[in-house]
Amino acid sequence: MMTVNPLELEGMHFTAVTVELPKTNLLVISNEVGYIMCGALDVDLLNDVLKDRKVIAGRATGVKTIDDLLNAPLQKVTDASKVYGWEPGMTGKEALLKIA
Template sequence: MMTVNPLEIEGMQYTAVTVELPRTTLLVISNEVGYIMCGALDVDLLNDRLADRKVISGRAAGVKTIDELLEAPLEKITNASKVYGWEPGMTGKDALLKIA
């Protein structure tokens, strides 16, 4: 099953996507600038092979819900996200507010 819901964080609008798959769930929160995602995100691929796309993105591992994704520290971020002040260790919520 897939759900797509609007998500408001401190008055800013985002989209939360949950995709339930066998034995795992994909989680994404995005806006028109960038996104954060669960551990399934391949940050190295975005930084290396797709660097020319300058994707603004970060990954939090071990999360199972959208709320956990917001509160978890980002373990990895793309190089392009550094322009917005993203750093590994910041919460997903804090990262998203920087691209609001």
């Protein structure tokens, strides 16, 4: 099953997507600037192969819900996201508010 819900953080609007897969969930929170995602996100691919696209993205691992994704520290971020002040260790919520 897949769910798509609006998500408001401190008055800023995002979209939260959960895809329930066998034995795992795919989680994404995005807006028109960038997104954070569960461990399925390949940050190295975005930084290396798709570098010219300047994708603003970050990955958190060990998350099972959208709330987990918001509160978990980002394990890895794309090079392009650093323009917005993103860095590994900040929470998903902190990163999203920087692109709101």
